[in-house]
Amino acid sequence: MSADKPLLDIRELSVTYTSSNPAVTAVSNLSLQIRKGESLGIIGESGCGKSTLALSIMRLLKDVRTEGEILFSGVNLMDLTEQQLRKYRWEKIAIVFQNSLEVLNPVLTIAEQLEEPIWAHEKLTAKESNQRIIKVLNMVGLDPSWKNAYPHQLSGGMRQRVLLAMALVCEPELLIVDEPTTALDAASKNEIYHLLRDLQKRIGFAMILISHDVAFISRLTSQVMTMYCGQVVEYGRTSDVLKNPMHCYTRGLLNASAQFFRYKDLWGIGGKPPEEMRIYEGCPFAPRCCQSSDNCRKSRPELRYVALERQVACHKGGIETFLKAEGIKKSFQVKNRVIQAVKRADIEIRSGEVVALVGESGSGKSTLAHTLVGILSPDEGSVYFRGKKVENHWASRMMEGMQIIFQDPFSATSPRMKVLDVVKEPLDIMKWGSPEERNEAACRALEAVRLPVNPEFLERYCYSLSGGQRQRVAIARALVTNPKLVIADEITSMLDPSNQANILRELKGLQNRFGFAMLYITHELHLARKVADKVYVMHEGEIVEKGDASEVFEKPKHLYTRQLFSEAFYEESKG
Amino acid sequence: MQHKSRMRIIEYAITIWVIITLNFLLPRLIPGDPFLVLSSQEAEDEEIILSEEQRQYLFEYYGLDQPIHKQYFVYMGELLRGNLGFSLYYKQPVSEIIISRLPWTVFMVISAVVLSTLIGTIIGCISAWHREKWVDKSLFLFMIFFSEIPSFLIGLILLFVFAAGLGLFPLAGAVTHFADFQSGWSRIWDVIHHAILPVTALTISHLGGTYLLGRNSMTTVLEKDYLRTAWAKGLSQSRIIFRHALKNALLPIVTRVFISLGSLVGGAILVENVFSYPGLGTLMRQSVRVHDYPVIQGIFLVVTILVLLANFLADLVYKKLDPRVSS
Numbered sequence: 001m002s003a004d005k006p007l008l009d010i011r012e013l014s015v016t017y018t019s020s021n022p023a024v025t026a027v028s029n030l031s032l033q034i035r036k037g038e039s040l041g042i043i044g045e046s047g048c049g050k051s052t053l054a055l056s057i058m059r060l061l062k063d064v065r066t067e068g069e070i071l072f073s074g075v076n077l078m079d080l081t082e083q084q085l086r087k088y089r090w091e092k093i094a095i096v097f098q099n100s101l102e103v104l105n106p107v108l109t110i111a112e113q114l115e116e117p118i119w120a121h122e123k124l125t126a127k128e129s130n131q132r133i134i135k136v137l138n139m140v141g142l143d144p145s146w147k148n149a150y151p152h153q154l155s156g157g158m159r160q161r162v163l164l165a166m167a168l169v170c171e172p173e174l175l176i177v178d179e180p181t182t183a184l185d186a187a188s189k190n191e192i193y194h195l196l197r198d199l200q201k202r203i204g205f206a207m208i209l210i211s212h213d214v215a216f217i218s219r220l221t222s223q224v225m226t227m228y229c230g231q232v233v234e235y236g237r238t239s240d241v242l243k244n245p246m247h248c249y250t251r252g253l254l255n256a257s258a259q260f261f262r263y264k265d266l267w268g269i270g271g272k273p274p275e276e277m278r279i280y281e282g283c284p285f286a287p288r289c290c291q292s293s294d295n296c297r298k299s300r301p302e303l304r305y306v307a308l309e310r311q312v313a314c315h316k317g318g319i320e321t322f323l324k325a326e327g328i329k330k331s332f333q334v335k336n337r338v339i340q341a342v343k344r345a346d347i348e349i350r351s352g353e354v355v356a357l358v359g360e361s362g363s364g365k366s367t368l369a370h371t372l373v374g375i376l377s378p379d380e381g382s383v384y385f386r387g388k389k390v391e392n393h394w395a396s397r398m399m400e401g402m403q404i405i406f407q408d409p410f411s412a413t414s415p416r417m418k419v420l421d422v423v424k425e426p427l428d429i430m431k432w433g434s435p436e437e438r439n440e441a442a443c444r445a446l447e448a449v450r451l452p453v454n455p456e457f458l459e460r461y462c463y464s465l466s467g468g469q470r471q472r473v474a475i476a477r478a479l480v481t482n483p484k485l486v487i488a489d490e491i492t493s494m495l496d497p498s499n500q501a502n503i504l505r506e507l508k509g510l511q512n513r514f515g516f517a518m519l520y521i522t523h524e525l526h527l528a529r530k531v532a533d534k535v536y537v538m539h540e541g542e543i544v545e546k547g548d549a550s551e552v553f554e555k556p557k558h559l560y561t562r563q564l565f566s567e568a569f570y571e572e573s574k575g
Numbered sequence: 576m577q578h579k580s581r582m583r584i585i586e587y588a589i590t591i592w593v594i595i596t597l598n599f600l601l602p603r604l605i606p607g608d609p610f611l612v613l614s615s616q617e618a619e620d621e622e623i624i625l626s627e628e629q630r631q632y633l634f635e636y637y638g639l640d641q642p643i644h645k646q647y648f649v650y651m652g653e654l655l656r657g658n659l660g661f662s663l664y665y666k667q668p669v670s671e672i673i674i675s676r677l678p679w680t681v682f683m684v685i686s687a688v689v690l691s692t693l694i695g696t697i698i699g700c701i702s703a704w705h706r707e708k709w710v711d712k713s714l715f716l717f718m719i720f721f722s723e724i725p726s727f728l729i730g731l732i733l734l735f736v737f738a739a740g741l742g743l744f745p746l747a748g749a750v751t752h753f754a755d756f757q758s759g760w761s762r763i764w765d766v767i768h769h770a771i772l773p774v775t776a777l778t779i780s781h782l783g784g785t786y787l788l789g790r791n792s793m794t795t796v797l798e799k800d801y802l803r804t805a806w807a808k809g810l811s812q813s814r815i816i817f818r819h820a821l822k823n824a825l826l827p828i829v830t831r832v833f834i835s836l837g838s839l840v841g842g843a844i845l846v847e848n849v850f851s852y853p854g855l856g857t858l859m860r861q862s863v864r865v866h867d868y869p870v871i872q873g874i875f876l877v878v879t880i881l882v883l884l885a886n887f888l889a890d891l892v893y894k895k896l897d898p899r900v901s902s
Contacts, residue, residue, distance in 0.1 A: 058807055089809030097804055105801040106899055107822050116818075117808040150898040166808075 013068035041221035049230035094172035104151035111147035157188035215259035229284035236310035246318035290352035290515025327381035343541035356532035402485035403478035415463035468499040660869035669873040680854030687777035699789020722783015730776035730849035747851035833889030
């Protein structure tokens with residue numbers, strides 16, 4: 001870290017709106033620092049306290065109780081009177097407000113609204129201030145002749161430029177930009193991006209950029225902060241955070257951003273932020289988090305360093321690794337020959353993730369899967385489930401453990417068993433609860449996969465079910481233990497495309513709802529591309545490539561992967 | 576824009592025509608007869624009952640025996656020449672009577688509008704500025720209380736206390752009759768002195784409305800995004816209040832001022848009678864009592880045209896104040 005003092009240093013800031021009953025804390029215990037010329041992005045859903053933070057830096061909020069310190073160049077803005085604050089407002093800290101029809105005064109000309117901060121803060125002649133506003137209008141790429149217009153005569157994009165010009169007119173040291181791209185089309189958005197980038201380079205102001213447009217943040221900032229319920233839940237270098245988010249919430253935000261994924265389906269973060277009224281004892285994100293446990297609801301996690309330049313507020317230290325396999329080797333003896341099915345495989349699956357394991361038939365995918373759940377024991381290497389070594393099937397014999405859904409639904413479900421018995425079998429094996437509770441759990445699982453739960457269906461024998469139904473029964477059987485990790489081994493390969501699509505969408509939906517992690521093993525690359533967050537490519541018993549789904553699918557590095565993809569996506573590469 | 580203002584003028588013309596037509600038709604639809612009672616100075620004292628022959632004569636004289644469409648054309652024609660008819664009671668052309676009375680009413684109404692708007696807006700803004708604090712709450716209660724008292728009652732109270740009781744102001748009239756004024760100034764002072772009580776009564780009765788409007792308007796404006804922008808810019812408080820807030824808050828007030836002129840004329844009629852102020856109000860009351868239709872018609876016509884004129888002015892002023900309207 002550089003030795004120079006931060007320009008803005010916020011220490012343990014809490015902002016509570018006292019006008020509502022009960023009082024609402026919009027920002028709680030937030031600290032941040034920005035140095036000269038730096039840029040910080042703040043992301044988060046609406047209502048997470050981003051704008052409250054921006055306004056409280058300028059001390060613009062009324063009816064609030066504010067605690068903590070806001071140091072600007074060493075001066076605590078919290079101690080200043082309204083009169084003293086005027087010297088900081090606009091001259092040192094300016095804000096580009098969120099674009100709305102009424103953000104500019106409708107009855108005053110653009111020129112007057114641009115000029116008045118100059119009159120308030122600097123002693124310039126009328127001619128000089130006029131020159132200044134022409135300069136800033138040119139700077140933001142708006143024809144100076146517009147200065148005599150009224151706000152309603154401008155388009156949304158032009159208004160955004162005026163707001164920007166207005167913020168720059170007194171050459172502030174810190175610029176706060178609040179949602180600059182909402183309601184702008186792609187072209188205007190891009191122009192605003194270029195403007196902000198160039199202006200910052202030229203003028204050298206520090207910038208706080210608030211946006212829920214993660215792509216926009218990624219292009220303009222060096223640091224990024226994720227806010228949830230008034231708290232910082234993740235903080236780090238923008239490129240690192242966006243590439244490898246370590247808080248489930250940040251990851252959820254990224255997964256909801258269409259710009260990052262060309263193929264993957266969009267999924268928002270399930271659930272809602274807690275009601276503002278309620279004061280949460282525990283981690284505010286716990287109700288929506290895919291890895292929360294009881295102690296998450298007991299106390300609020302603090303922001304802690306989990307890696308170099310990365311802070312996360314999570315009791316689990318960020319996104320948890322559910323499954324880790326290291327150096328897995330597995331070979332079979334067939335007569336006199338030794339077949340090395342898995343030569344060496346390392347795999348890591350984090351909570352809430354869909355990891356696709358792709359490769360052609362016979363590349364060792366299923367062997368690896370079976371080794372991971374413990375059906376086969378590895379010759380070398382070890383498997384860890386939530387940090388504990390997997391031995392004697394303990395991880396697949398517990399509630400909230402890991403479960404495998406087999407490739408062939410016909411052999412995976414015994415044709416001579418009834419539907420209900422098949423589904424509750426895992427519970428029977430681990431002797432969970434009372435028989436009634438097991439039946440209920442089985443019915444819930446069947447409902448989750450949209451199968452009927454009437455007595456006739458429950459009493460049917462599996463041989464009488466269709467392929468699609470049997471596959472659903474197999475999924476229900478896995479879900480009945482409420483697993484944290486599901487290994488789905490070619491579950492859709494034997495189905496027709498429509499059933500395939502339905503099952504896959506439902507499984508992904510269930511995954512989104514229950515938050516389990518999934519290892520999705522398939523040779524169908526098109527399907528993998530739709531759902532995967534991470535991809536492992538297997539070839540002749542070896543993992544030859546792994547990485548973010550978007551990256552691997554966009555730019556495969558390994559020769560084999562390229563070949564595999566070029567065959568699979570033949571149609572696309574032709575176009 | 577050209578097209579728009581032309582449309583506007585046509586609208587006004589049509590409105591005036593409709594009003595004139597109604598003005599022509601209404602008295603003729605009212606049951607009763609203008610010639611049943613021809614009164615002298617005091618209608619109650621002596622009632623002159625006309626004989627059937629006299630009535631017949633008068634009907635012919637005023638053209639009331641003509642078919643209705645002929646009467647209408649004659650009426651319109653006369654109007655275009657500025658002839659509002661001849662008073663049955665005052666035995667004078669209606670236009671002359673109205674012209675002699677009109678300035679007093681206009682003077683009173685305009686003074687009351689200006690005063691009530693100014694005071695109401697200022698108090699309203701103070702109230703909005705201190706919203707939900709005791710200043711606002713007590714002002715609110717006080718103003719609501721006064722705005723509920725009818726204007727003539729306020730007039731009566733003022734008359735009893737300040738004119739009859741304390742003798743500070745004249746009891747009636749608009750000028751001291753037969754006075755010999757030393758200078759123009761003393762004459763003006765005399766007029767003002769007479770006008771103070773009636774204008775005050777009218778102002779007070781109107782104040783509640785403008786106060787509430789001023790308060791609401793200012794409260795709305797104070798919560799607008801552009802006000803937050805103004806604060807963020809570190810402008811002085813006076814600039815924020817007057818340039819940013821008030822200029823916007825005034826817009827609905829301006830419209831209201833002109834629209835309220837009509838209702839103020841109504842209030843003026845009552846107040847004038849309390850103070851025997853020689854305006855249209857007193858004239859109207861007398862004319863109604865003696866069924867002097869031409870005068871009543873004339874007053875209606877003049878008042879409606881004045882109200883329309885006020886609306887027209889409101890449009891013009893609004894355009895000046897709000898740039899969004901003109902484009």
